[in-house]
Amino acid sequence: MRYRRALMLMVMTLAVPGSAQLVAGDRRVGRIATRIWAALLVAGILGMAMAAVHHQYVFWFVTDTTALGVVRLGLMVLAIGWALLFLDAWRIGQPLSLSMGHRRAVVGLNGVLCLSVAGTLLFGAHLVGVQRDFILTMFSGDTVHGANDGRYNVLLVGGDSGAGRWGLRTDSMTVASIDATTGKTVLIGLPRNMTNFPFAKGSVMHKAWPHGFDCGYPDCELNGVNTWVGDHLGLFKGVKDPGMDATISAIEGITGLKVNYWAFVNLAGFRGLVDAVGGVTLNVRQPIPVGGLGADVTGYIKPGIRKLDGFDTLWFARSRDSSDDYSRMARQKCVMNAMLHQVSPQTVLTNFEKIAKASSQMISTDIPASEVDTFMALALKAKSQPVATLSLVPPLIDTGHPDIALIRRKVAASIAVSEHPPATSAHHHTKKKAPTTVTGGSIGSLSTGYAANQSSNLGAVC
Incomplete structure (x- = not known):
């Protein structure tokens, strides 16, 4: 009877912390523990109900550092308090009055329950701490910018780090123009080799280059802005990130868009992020070389619908051997589209710690x-x-002598079509035949243009 009673006290503590004390111990402690448990249970149910109705609540909760700090501390206190209740339940069960076999069983069960519950809560506190540190480390901006004409324009820059190189070399530049209400997105790609382009009026770079960035190839290409700034830092006194500030002024001068925020992705760390989410599935239309451009080609990514790991995904996006810059830009857009549509909230939750670690190293x-x-x-x-x-590339745009007025019209038109898609007429059933030429792994060619560089549905041409 005493053995069954001791076991029941521990099971009661597992189900409702404090219930063992209410029945056979210090009732004051029991009342406090059960009230706290009831309050947490009600808060959890209300929170889940609110989350089911208002997703924005969940997003706020998992990104607010104050709330995360409170939750982390609460989980740690709860772990310690619950463990103490298990120990008290073991004491109330009078283990010394039991036979040696029963005593060992009670001690063993109490230890397993105590360590399991406390360990689970402490691991939860650790994950909350990882999330909080991730938010504090990654999102350190201090200025909030509202949407411009109902859209957020975020500059996404991919680059390389290297020994002895100032900052990071911009290798890929894309403006994600996002509808602030619907989330509908237009990706506007800018070629790294564009020259003779203007800077946003009033910027430091516009004052230095009032007639455009025209010092001659290859020193004054778009991806050379960062390097030029590194040699003229005296012009950017008090600017937190002069290289990005100058790059943004170039993007704004070319597209006519006001950039709200920027995100820089270190391509060397991109591999870790793809591995953290379990890889991405891509349509490899031709063998994609791994290596090349001054180094040996060490292999090929085989054609087909393939799930690629981080190493192969990075080479799919970056390879230029037997290809050209604009085909590569098309493949990069396909990688962006795949990441957006394939990485689910469930994947993020189950791989959160790895994703947070990879992201903080690369972004x-x-x-x-x-x-x-x-x-x-x-x-x-x-x-x-x-x-x-x-994508502002040939044959639409001459990257050596870009028609800025044409570029701005095309950008405005793409955004307008995205916001107000044309209605499909019942009288027109003829579909434009899709191009069948594949060059460098992308549909299209240098002379006719690549489908993924200009499309209303990126997924359909990838």
Whole structure:
């Protein structure tokens, strides 16, 4: 009887902390523990109900550093308190009055329950701490920018780090123009070799280059802005990130868009992020060389619908051997589209610690922590919609002598079509035949243009 009683006290503590004390111990402690448990249970149910109705609440909760700090501390206190209740339940069960076999069983069960519950709660506190540190480290911006004409324009820059190199070399530049209400996104790609382009009026770079960046190839290409700034830092006194500031002024001068925020992705760390989410599935239309361009080609990514790991995904996006810059830009857009639509919230939750670690090593951004919930909500909306794309490359744009007025018209038109898609007429059933030529792994060619560089539905041409 005493053995069964001791076991029941521990099971009661597992089911309702404090109930063992209410029945056979210090009732004051029992009342406090059960009330806390009831309050937490009600708060949890209300929180889940609110989350089911208002997703924005969830996004705020998982990105607010104050709330995360409170939850972390609460989980740690709860772990210690619950463990003490298990120990007290063991004491109330009078283990010394039991036979040696029963005594050992009670001690063993109490130890397993105590360590399991406390360990689970402490691990939860650790994950909350990882999330909080991730938000504090990653999203360190201090200025909130509202939407421009109902859209957020975020500059996504991919680059290389290297020994002896100032900063990071911009290798890929894309403006993600996102509808602030629907999340519908247009990706506007800019070639790294564009020259003779203007800077936004009033910027430091516009004062230095009032007639455009025209010092001659290859020193004054778009991806050379960062390097030029490194040699003229005296012009940017008091500017936190002069290289990005100058690059943004170039993007704004070319597209006519006002950039709200920027995010810099170190391509060498991109591999870790893809591995952290379990890889991405891509349509490899031709063998994609691994290596090349001054180094040996060490292999090929085989054609087909393939799930690629981080190493192969990085080479799919970057390879230029037997290809050209614009085909590569098309493949990069396909990788962006795949990441947006394939990485689910469930994947993020189950691989959270690895994703947070990989992301903090590869991404820097000026998006403030207070705005992360807004972009999480927009990303969830964007997953269910096709992504449109416009790349400012040949044959549409002469990158050596770009027609800035034409570029701005095309950008405005792409955004307008994204916001107000044309109605499909019942009298027109003829579909434009899709190009069948594949060059460098992308549909299209240098002379006719690549489908993924200009499409209202990026997923359909990838």
